[in-house]
Amino acid sequence: MSSSLTDWLFHHYGREEVKKETGLTRIRHALNSVFPELSEKKIITIAGTNGKGETTLWLSRYLEKRKHCTWISPHVERITERFQSEEGEIPEAELEKLVSACHELVQKNNFNLTYYEFLFFVFCHWAVSRSPEILLLEVGMGGRLDAVNVFDADLVLLPSISRDHQEFLGKRYDLILREKLGLLRPKTQLIHYLGSNYLQEKAGEISSAVGAKNISLENWHLSQKWEFSSRNQILARAAYLVLTGTGEESLREELKTFRPGAHFLEYRGETIFSNGEWIFYGSHNVDGVRNLIQFLQCGNYNFGSPPYDAILVAFSRRDPDDVRTMLKMLKQSRLGKILVTSFPHPKAMDSGVMEKLTDLEGIEFVHDVHAFIHRPKNGSTLVTGSYYFMGHVRQIIRGHR
Numbered sequence: 001m002s003s004s005l006t007d008w009l010f011h012h013y014g015r016e017e018v019k020k021e022t023g024l025t026r027i028r029h030a031l032n033s034v035f036p037e038l039s040e041k042k043i044i045t046i047a048g049t050n051g052k053g054e055t056t057l058w059l060s061r062y063l064e065k066r067k068h069c070t071w072i073s074p075h076v077e078r079i080t081e082r083f084q085s086e087e088g089e090i091p092e093a094e095l096e097k098l099v100s101a102c103h104e105l106v107q108k109n110n111f112n113l114t115y116y117e118f119l120f121f122v123f124c125h126w127a128v129s130r131s132p133e134i135l136l137l138e139v140g141m142g143g144r145l146d147a148v149n150v151f152d153a154d155l156v157l158l159p160s161i162s163r164d165h166q167e168f169l170g171k172r173y174d175l176i177l178r179e180k181l182g183l184l185r186p187k188t189q190l191i192h193y194l195g196s197n198y199l200q201e202k203a204g205e206i207s208s209a210v211g212a213k214n215i216s217l218e219n220w221h222l223s224q225k226w227e228f229s230s231r232n233q234i235l236a237r238a239a240y241l242v243l244t245g246t247g248e249e250s251l252r253e254e255l256k257t258f259r260p261g262a263h264f265l266e267y268r269g270e271t272i273f274s275n276g277e278w279i280f281y282g283s284h285n286v287d288g289v290r291n292l293i294q295f296l297q298c299g300n301y302n303f304g305s306p307p308y309d310a311i312l313v314a315f316s317r318r319d320p321d322d323v324r325t326m327l328k329m330l331k332q333s334r335l336g337k338i339l340v341t342s343f344p345h346p347k348a349m350d351s352g353v354m355e356k357l358t359d360l361e362g363i364e365f366v367h368d369v370h371a372f373i374h375r376p377k378n379g380s381t382l383v384t385g386s387y388y389f390m391g392h393v394r395q396i397i398r399g400h401r
Helices: 003-013 025-030 035-039 052-062 092-109 115-130 173-183 197-210 228-243 248-257 286-299 320-332 351-360 369-374 387-397
Strands: 042-046 068-071 083-085 134-138 155-158 189-192 213-216 268-273 277-282 310-314 337-340 380-385
Touching (some): 003 092, 003 115, 025 115, 035 115, 042 052, 052 068, 052 134, 052 228, 083 115, 092 115, 173 197, 189 228, 228 248, 277 286, 277 387, 286 320, 286 380, 310 320, 310 387, 320 337, 337 351, 380 387
Parallel strands (some): 042 134, 042 155, 189 213, 277 380, 310 337, 310 380
Antiparallel strands (some): 068 083, 268 277
């Protein structure tokens, strides 16, 4: 997306940041004119700590022959990433016109919207103009107070629960789960793939109290124990089958024989060849890094030497103790030489803090990531950590920074 629109959005709506006082009153009022029409659509809402973006994108792929609009949050490189359909991302020129028209509506009606709420407002008006059959809505954070929750979901997907954004969602798993499942309504169908027996039981209790239906894919004991990325794909496939009218018993049988594909999505196993091989896997919190390490070790279970020449990592702002834990895990993984750096982004971890934590772990800190990327090399580099960091690296590789 052009920097001019990015700058324009910052000037009028500030940066994308979470505020504790954020609720649904403003966005519900602003969407009053389009709410009746969009409420009639089939609405699938996807929440979770890790895997919600991947699940959303896989479901969008499965729905490529059905007219739908997909809301992705957040975007990494392009604002157009947030606006997707069976035709792909919205064209930049179309989005710019839509943003301008929606801003006029906001001004005319004196709506007071945050950055996130305004872009969701734009998405909803875009969806009305396309008149889709289905809306896929990825939660930005939490669930209960996220803007997407103005709509009653027919289907809620939940790939995982772990600790992240604890200052808003709490530290206890049951409280985090309750925030996520604030999306449920009577008769909503919940499908989750939670590994913890405790969380499965809690999800069942919350669903029952609301009057929602509950399916735990973990309890179905599918043909094998799948790694996290395959589980996201299976969850998306389950949602697709439900949308096509597949009943619960037939759904169980279909999933027993389903095999996740080997295709990769942006930032999720994507590989770029340019001055060596660059493999991108986003992993931005402790559970995400743990899952990624297990996945990569299983894929290289008999490696005699590290499978990567280097692992380049940087994180967004979070608890320094969590960052240090993730650095320890990567260092002990034996997947390759760990190189830590920082990157320019409003949500990036402070460079000084990052360097200090790196020094405490005895890991090399890369001060000039541009020089490192452009240094001649023939080997493979795993890029992980913050999705924003991976977007930054991709732009450097492609000569856009």
